[in-house]
Amino acid sequence: MDIFELVKNEKFFNPLSSKNRKIYFECILQLIEKSKEVPVMYDSDARNCITMYLKNCEYRFQNEKEADEPGTVMPEKNASDIMLYLRDCGWVTPREIGRNGENVANVATNCRRIIEFLRKMCEKSSEGALSNHIFSMYEILKSSFEEDSARAERPFSTILKPLIDNEVELKNELLDLKDNIANIMRMVMEFQDANSVGQFFMKDELLNQFFSDYFFIKNNGLIPSQIAFIKSKLRLLAQGDLFPKMVSECAFQLQIEEYLAQEKVEAYISELQYFLTVEYEENIELIDARINTYYNLANTRMMLVMSNGLNLESVLDSFLSVMKTMDQEEKQNTLDKVSGCLAVCSQKYISRKSYEKRVKKDRDDSSIGLKVEAISAEELERRTKELMNNTKNRFSIEAVNRFFESRMQKNHMLELKEQKIASREEAIMFAASVMYTGIEEFPYEVELQDDYVETEIARITNLKVRRR
Numbered sequence: 141m142d143i144f145e146l147v148k149n150e151k152f153f154n155p156l157s158s159k160n161r162k163i164y165f166e167c168i169l170q171l172i173e174k175s176k177e178v179p180v181m182y183d184s185d186a187r188n189c190i191t192m193y194l195k196n197c198e199y200r201f202q203n204e205k206e207a208d209e210p211g212t213v214m215p216e217k218n219a220s221d222i223m224l225y226l227r228d229c230g231w232v233t234p235r236e237i238g239r240n241g242e243n244v245a246n247v248a249t250n251c252r253r254i255i256e257f258l259r260k261m262c263e264k265s266s267e268g269a270l271s272n273h274i275f276s277m278y279e280i281l282k283s284s285f286e287e288d289s290a291r292a293e294r295p296f297s298t299i300l301k302p303l304i305d306n307e308v309e310l311k312n313e314l315l316d317l318k319d320n321i322a323n324i325m326r327m328v329m330e331f332q333d334a335n336s337v338g339q340f341f342m343k344d345e346l347l348n349q350f351f352s353d354y355f356f357i358k359n360n361g362l363i364p365s366q367i368a369f370i371k372s373k374l375r376l377l378a379q380g381d382l383f384p385k386m387v388s389e390c391a392f393q394l395q396i397e398e399y400l401a402q403e404k405v406e407a408y409i410s411e412l413q414y415f416l417t418v419e420y421e422e423n424i425e426l427i428d429a430r431i432n433t434y435y436n437l438a439n440t441r442m443m444l445v446m447s448n449g450l451n452l453e454s455v456l457d458s459f460l461s462v463m464k465t466m467d468q469e470e471k472q473n474t475l476d477k478v479s480g481c482l483a484v485c486s487q488k489y490i491s492r493k494s495y496e497k498r499v500k501k502d503r504d505d506s507s508i509g510l511k512v513e514a515i516s517a518e519e520l521e522r523r524t525k526e527l528m529n530n531t532k533n534r535f536s537i538e539a540v541n542r543f544f545e546s547r548m549q550k551n552h553m554l555e556l557k558e559q560k561i562a563s564r565e566e567a568i569m570f571a572a573s574v575m576y577t578g579i580e581e582f583p584y585e586v587e588l589q590d591d592y593v594e595t596e597i598a599r600i601t602n603l604k605v606r607r608r
Contacts, residue, residue, distance in 0.1 A: 147250050149230030163201055167193060167222055168231055168255050171247050182238055183223065186245040190219040270317070270357055273310040277303055278366040281373040284382070295382045296389035300408055307415055314423040317354060321430045354427065371416050372594065378409045534565070535572045537581050543569045544584055544605060553606045561595040573605060583608050 144150075155164035167190050174189045175181045194201060194215040201218045223245065226232045231251040238244045284291045284299050291298040357363050377383065383405070391401035463471055533539070543566075548554050561567050576582040589602035 147230060151229040152231070152250075154229055155226065155231065160201055163194075163197065164222070164226065164231075165255070165258075166197070168226065168247065168251065169259065171232075171245070172252060172255065175247055180238060181245050182240070182242045183245045184242060186223055186232075187216070187219045190222055191215045194218055270310065270313050270354065271363065273306045273313065274357070274363060274366055274370075276306045277370050280306075281370055281377075285373060285376070292382060292385070294385075294389055295377075296386040296393065296405070299377070299382070300386055300405065303412055304408055307412055311415065311419070311423075314420075314427070318423070318427055318430060321427070321434055354431075358424070367416060367420070369594075371413065374409060374413050374416075378406070535568055537576055537579065540569055540572050540576060541583065544573065548605070548607070553604060555589075555605075556600065556603050557591070557593045561593075561597055561600075564597050567595065567597045567600060570600065570603065574603065 144152075147153075155161060155168075158164065170189050170193050171181070171186055174185065178185060201222070223232065227234065230248055233244070233246045233248055235243045280291070280299060280302050283289055284295070377386075386405050387398060387402045390396075390405055391398050394401065394404070396404075463474060466474065544554075547559065556570055559570075561570075573582075573584065573586050574588070577584070577586040584605050585608055587604045587606070589604065591602045593600050593602050
């Protein structure tokens with residue numbers, strides 16, 4: 141939809157390009173904050189809010205139609221003029237009488253959304269932004285496949301659309317990171333002295349924020365596992381029971397045919413899968429290359445600045461290359477002259493630790509070893525049985541029997557994917573059943589399936605357990 145058809149006012153963007161644009165922007169921010177404090181905001185409340193801002197404002201308000209001289213207009217009059225102008229441009233709703241007989245001064249919905257977007261863009265901080273989008277996608281998909289999930293009722297608007305929004309934002313954050321690294325490299329090239337280089341490394345918080353979150357993604361072992369989880373759930377989303385619901389909801393919301401809605405949903409899922417599988421890795425590799433280039437460039441620039449713009453490596457290479465062509469006498473004379481230009485001081489220190497002889501301590505070997513004691517075969521057998529009886533096996537055949545008896549109750553069969561695995565011990569119980577199948581004391585038989593079950597504990601092969 142056209143943005144100019146949405147705002148329905150030709151003057152809507154005029155305040156952002158006028159000579160008082162900074163004042164209008166700050167005033168509308170003040171009105172938005174004020175509207176959050178009161179149930180209904182009237183004209184008097186709005187004028188008082190703007191008047192208070194103008195009294196403390198560092199900018200001087202100028203009338204849009206005539207040039208006022210400094211100090212000729214009171215803040216109260218300016219506040220009224222600002223309210224009239226904002227209402228004329230559609231930032232404030234038209235006049236409407238409230239319950240107390242005074243006009244209501246509500247900020248228009250479109251204005252509130254656009255100003256909020258501009259405010260967030262001005263205050264944007266990339267610290268944690270990259271990882272937050274990955275965490276959000278992970279939490280959305282994790283909650284979507286839980287039992288009795290509320291998201292499953294409207295999967296298109298509560299699952300697929302938020303995933304697309306986070307994917308777009310994550311892509312934008314990666315692009316911003318690449319652009320900012322390029323800007324930082326351009327700043328490094330402009331340094332002319334060591335002081336400016338040192339100030340940049342000490343005070344550039346933007347650089348630290350970008351690199352901090354990026355290296356968190358690179359070095360934290362949780363991020364790759366979460367991305368793998370997201371990709372696996374996207375495959376289930378495209379093939380599971382939620383897909384028809386998404387298509388139906390998409391068709392209803394967008395008022396399109398079912399086959400068009402199916403194509404759109406498939407395109408969204410394919411876009412997510414392609415980004416996480418291909419584009420994300422390509423962007424990370426490109427950022428790695430740019431960061432390495434940045435470090436190399438900063439190192440080179442630092443060397444040039446510290447050497448007053450002279451590349452000593454290049455000069456030394458040229459000098460040694462020329463010396464190779466000299467005869468022995470000329471080479472010796474050159475080296476004698478060069479030695480007079482260098483002042484090398486050798487400083488060496490010695491302490492008592494350098495020549496102190498270590499004294500070997502005598503060890504007491506009298507208590508080393510075990511006493512030899514004769515023991516009869518009967519005593520050895522008795523102690524062995526006592527040790528075995530006192531050692532408790534938590535995953536013995538009896539323990540596994542009790543576990544499945546409590547799980548199956550009166551049922552003849554159970555399947556792993558229908559069970560809830562809440563702890564590591566329960567997962568090992570199912571694994572132990574595979575080991576005990578075929579043993580006479582174990583009254584169950586286990587059949588392994590081709591699919592896998594994703595649990596919070598581990599990824600386990602699906603299996604069916606039947607009573608014999």
